[in-house]
Amino acid sequence: MLELSILGFLAEEPLHGYELKARIKALSGHVRPVSDGALYPAITRLIKAGKLDEHAEPGASAAPRRILSLTDKGREDLLERLRHPKPVEITDQVRFNTVLSFLRHLPDRREQAEVLHRRLEFLTAPTSFFYEDGRPVRAEETDDLFRQGMLRVARATGEAERAWLTEAIAALDQPS
Structure with missing residues (x-):
């Protein structure tokens, strides 16, 4: 990076x-x-x-x-x-922000949108910081106040990022 x-x-x-x-x-x-x-x-x-x-x-x-x-x-x-960002550059937030910081230099809007699609695809897969029996644990499923906080903040951040990615992809798909 x-x-x-x-x-x-x-x-x-x-x-x-x-x-x-x-x-x-x-x-x-x-x-x-x-x-x-x-x-x-x-x-x-x-x-x-x-x-x-x-x-x-x-x-x-x-x-x-x-x-x-x-x-x-x-x-x-x-x-x-x-x-062609590496998979870790799509999945790691800090690395993805670095890619995002310079994505405007890529002149082809379709190529820009493809990178955003990859991130959106990653963010739509069910995941968690914590797992129980191989299943992601949701904030509502834990009694640990601090883990609830982590999971709620991550969910809100993920929702906001998915909404922005969807808007950005739609904008890039419009004729310039």
Whole structure:
């Protein structure tokens, strides 16, 4: 997801590493912190793979800033990642939000809708945090106040997301 975030933010505009890190942190750092030890090696891999360009610009002080920009190869990689998210990128909320953050870069509305369909399909399958005899436990079926809270919040969130996904898919299915 780190590489998707790097490619996605650089598809919007060239950035220096510090600004890129700040944007990634704002997107998902509250759940999955991004360290320099993960970010800069990922940037280096993407540069070596020809997906990013790097050049120096004068900094505010004496040190020059490394400015990163997306190459055509990087843009194609971004689009491919958005067209075909991995199953975990559909099922994991934080990872799906990262995909969703950059899905507008995918130019084909049908492809955008297909990604949303995959998420909606996942969200319509019965599930729970807790199971009894292999069956999902609902909030009304537990006496544990705290588990009830978890299950009720998850249900409300799921209902809201399913409603939005349905609306978004319908909008994408309309002629532009």
